[in-house]
Amino acid sequence: MATVAGDPGHGGNSGNSGGNSIGNSGSGAMTVSGMANATDPGPFDNDATLDLARRVRAAMARESIDVASGAAEGARLSPDAYKDKLAAALADAVMGWLAADGRSAVPGLRADSPAPANPRAAPERNAGNGAAASQPGDAGSRPRGVEGAATSPAAIGGHVELSEAVKFIGDPQAPAAGGAAGVGKLGEMLRGWRKERLLPDVEKAVRPEIAIGRDESLDAAFLELLASRRRAVGIVRTRGTAYNGSYSEAWSGTCSLVAPNILMTNHHVLNSPDVAAAAEVAFDFEVSAQQLASGSNTPPAPGRSYRLRPEQLFVTSPIDGGLDYTFVWIDEAAATGATPLSMERAAFAIEPGEKAFIIHHPNGKPKRVSLDDTDVVAAHPDGPLIHYTTDTEPGSSGAPVLDRSGRLIALHHASRRNQEGLRTPDGVVPEYVNEGIKLAAIALDLESRRAGEASAMIDMVLGEIYGSDTLTGFFGAAGREVDSARPGAARVAELYRATGQDIDVGFWNLAWFAGRYADLAGDAAAKIVDLGLDVWALGGSPPAATAALVQAIKDKFGLELKCLSLPAGAPDAEQTGAVLWNPETVEGRQLAWPEDVGALFRLRGEDFAGATQPAPAPGSIFMRQPALFQVRGRGRLAFNLVPFDLGAAASDGARRGMAARILARAVQDMIERHGASQDWLLGGGFDAEGTNASFAAWAGSGYTPASAQDEAGAALSYLKCPGSGVGHVFLSPNLSRLYGQQDVFLVAREKSQADYLNRFGEHRPLLLRLSAKGGGAPEANMGQGPEFNARIDAALRRARA
Incomplete structure (x- = not known):
């Protein structure tokens, strides 16, 4: 059977038009014989058949359906309830694959929900990353599917990963509290900081002969900034026990250098020191400018690999109850030719209507950048998260999120179906939205943890984060006590409000x-x-x-x-x-x-x-x-x-x-x-x-x-x-x-x-x-x-x- 490396948990958001897959590394791996190796897939090509096989296995895993041999298995298969579950799982997977392949409408919408308002004509076809289907009785709640990345040199020898979706940390439509940290007019403060940190606003009354709709052009120097920033972004390939307890031979994610010796990614990419020790990171796995200009489709080399040293530094925050981040030590040689991305405490990092750009390794592919359809649709200054429509796929987890001045503002985390009906500035309701954790929230969370535990490793990470948060001021979380049992997003919001x-x-x-x-x-x-x-x-x-x-x-x-x-x-x-x-x-x-x-x-x-x-x-x-x-x-x-x-x-x-x-x-x-x-x-x-x-x-x-x-x-x-x-x-x-x-x-x-x-x-x-x-x-x-x-x-x- 073909093998695939999966990002254990990231929700993809390919095109926001039906080409999504969300999941994590496995609730158990098994072999479904014959499907991926079918000699006569009929109207389906091999990639599509493989995707369907993966979806069936994922649906079966969600329903705790094991495929085994022996007399006991026959007895277990006889009850009607079991058959009903099996049929529902198969239908779920098939409908999800048909939607991803553009052969049917997107499933999973409630009967009273409007059709997606994305103007793109047809769902983007993306082998190995089909749209997620909904369980019967669970329509529209969140997409389900298989997490996977395209086969890469490091992916050979693994199993197909079955998974549930990584959940969002917060509600994109949660209202701003108002008055946080003594700022009664958060909107005015946000606009003030965006003007302070960006060039003057582009003229809003755009003449028709200059631009159609919004002027989304960027300063030419942004290309130079992006070219420089990309050198600090790498692919991480690893194996072991994933964050949800299952074992996988291979998965991949994205990471970035934030100091000469410090790497940042998601917890669900590198969830433990053992997984980090098994990882290899490459920063030059990308198509060269010469290859791109010549139209060559020769795959690039896997890149020079660097090892991680979790015994020297490993700081992580889980998904459940945390903020899904990991910092780990990497050999200083990895920074050769790359300028680490600066981490800054900036509560007022970005506002809705701006752009969120991502440099990443979707599906384990060579390095890519998402520049189109990158609208920020939700971003509360007194909250830890931003939400955006930027194209991502499994394997994008852990990628840096940049604003239009090239500043690192967030850590990409997950995707899910747009349940809240969030709209872009053009009024479009995207089918899926992404979630990122603001660097200011990560810094505040680290400061709060540092107050409760003496940690030289946390000190090392905090030593690389500069600036003030504005809302918590120069001293951040120092001396502030919040309920440690609350989820990570709630703790950060409470730290912002603890001004008394x-x-x-x-x-x-x-x-x-x-x-x-x-x-x-x-x-x-x-x-x-x-x-x-x-x-x-x-x-x-x-x-x-x-x-x-x-x-x-x-x-x-x-x-x-x-x-x-x-x-x-x-x-x-x-x-x-x-x-x-x-x-x-x-x-x-x-x-x-x-x-x-x-x-x-x-x-x-x-x-x-x-x-x-x-x-x-x-x-x-x-x-x-x-x-x-x-x-x-x-x-x-x-x-x-x-x-x-x-x-x-x-x-x-x-x-x-x-x-x-x-x-x-x-x-x-x-x-x-x-x-x-x-x-x-x-x-x-x-x-x-x-x-x-x-x-x-x-x-x-x-x-x-x-x-x-x-x-x-x-x-x-x-x-x-x-x-x-x-x-x-x-x-x-x-x-x-x-x-x-x-x-x-x-x-x-x-x-x-x-x-x-x-x-x-x-x-x-x-x-x-x-x-x-x-x-x-x-x-x-x-x-x-x-x-x-x-x-x-x-x-x-x-x-x-």
Whole structure:
């Protein structure tokens, strides 16, 4: 009998016009004698007969019908119920084959369902990949069929694989939640990011003499990008125990290099370290340009093979309850001549009506690219999936999905019948749709797994994924807890909505922005939105510049942030500061310092003259009084925020040190005299070590201080109160100098923001997440520090005199 290598589980979508087959690697392999080797197939050619034989065996396997010999078999075949099942299985297979071969209407539609609205004249004939037929009583629920790939050099010696379909992970028509991660207008945000990442929209009012219908032309440079991207796409051929427990001698799928040593594909292609160890991968199994131009039909060589090393790296997520992805180590030599596809966290990766292109090995064939009929028909920004009509077949599983700028946006996963009636932008209802898992969802899932299990392998994969997610911000899933028993798609959606579990805050000196804000407002807006924080404390930004920034964020992305300039009423040209906050996630209000505390910020260097310790030079310690701002989240989290900027005095070490001590004394007085017992967060250009030492000298029983500083001298201090709702504080990696109770802080992984941010100036933002999860931090009882307070009190007396 002829042998076929099957992709264990992928649903093909050949032409969306009846040429589909969906399945996985085998619920059991058996031999059906005579069918594939029939000497007189009548009107059927050998390929078609083989396809029909495979379909019959698949239908029989679904009904648990075994073909065996012996007396027991005869007795088992006699009941009418068994015969009915056998007849139904045979009819199912025959009708499916007739539809695939273009000899009958597409089966499986409900009686009240309209005929497929695809305008293509006839189903595309595709040997070995016929349309899937429906079981009686199951019409229209999903296609059934045999998963298979065309015979390739690695396929010889296997059995025909019988299979059920790989299920979709999510519902293509599931409504967007709205308000996810504080973005109330997801549609506007999505359109803003697509304009940001693509060239300006093609003119929508297309003149008839230029284009018929939509203009679907692409930039010519896209051809160059695609030619380069294809080198990172390969065919994986393997054998062993498939993801559903059956054994197969051979199957194939598609994969892509996403780092010099890391390969990405589906779980149902490489489901275990043993299957990965048995695999061979080739990146040059393709028809050459010379062969294509000459019209030669000589099959290409199978390509140079590379082995996988799952003992060094193997990270996988199952289909049931997971996201159907696998990352595995491959020899670095595989990257020779290929640039790995970059993985990016981008929730707003693509929108309906755009194109999704796929480079793949359908049916184990030489490398192909799907460029036509590639409409995205569903893509929710706050969901993990996209759905599209791009042509695929068994063997396409694990292929990269690219947008019109050549960016990797998703991992191709499966196909199924278009039960929801999704339409293309032209109003066509395709018979089948494909499903892909967004890279942003995979990254979020990995981050969530990493929080629950120490895994160097997961760390390695995450180290190759860059950028922010926008919806979950710079810190992603860090500190967020969701129900691990929920399916993978539901977990990702829940992580997007878990904004009540944390508050993200950033401190950023925008001196680089102040003089050129008219030119830089758009770039600054994109970065602030992408980092996805709830609160921004900005320094060195005149009111006019801040207003331009807030307006750019609204105009480009539909996000309306609240803004308060500090101090209120400052001249437009004066470099002051501002606090921005997202009213969808937090409430904010400015508070006034009590007079006795305000007096601390009016102290001057000469007020410390005559002390036993060195005093700052004469002049104001603070150019202006620091602001006091109160932030409250949707959950238990609340804190007092003190952003400030010492301005030119920040370079004076003695002045910075004294400012730190005065700040600590101000917080102490607010807690002890004015009942401000919430957590405190201070940020700006001050001496973090000095502030922390001053807090530690204060007799505030039950309060836990911790401070951090970056290389440029920007710092923050966090004072945790005994009844705090904060479990952990996550820091951006530039805050690497830690002081005080360091186990309060967790330094987050770098996400390749540095290069982008450094383009604007020397000051990177200080980012932190106050998380309600992760358990309470140890409390510290701090000793008395009379010398500290005595010196401040003496300075106050001199100031009043």
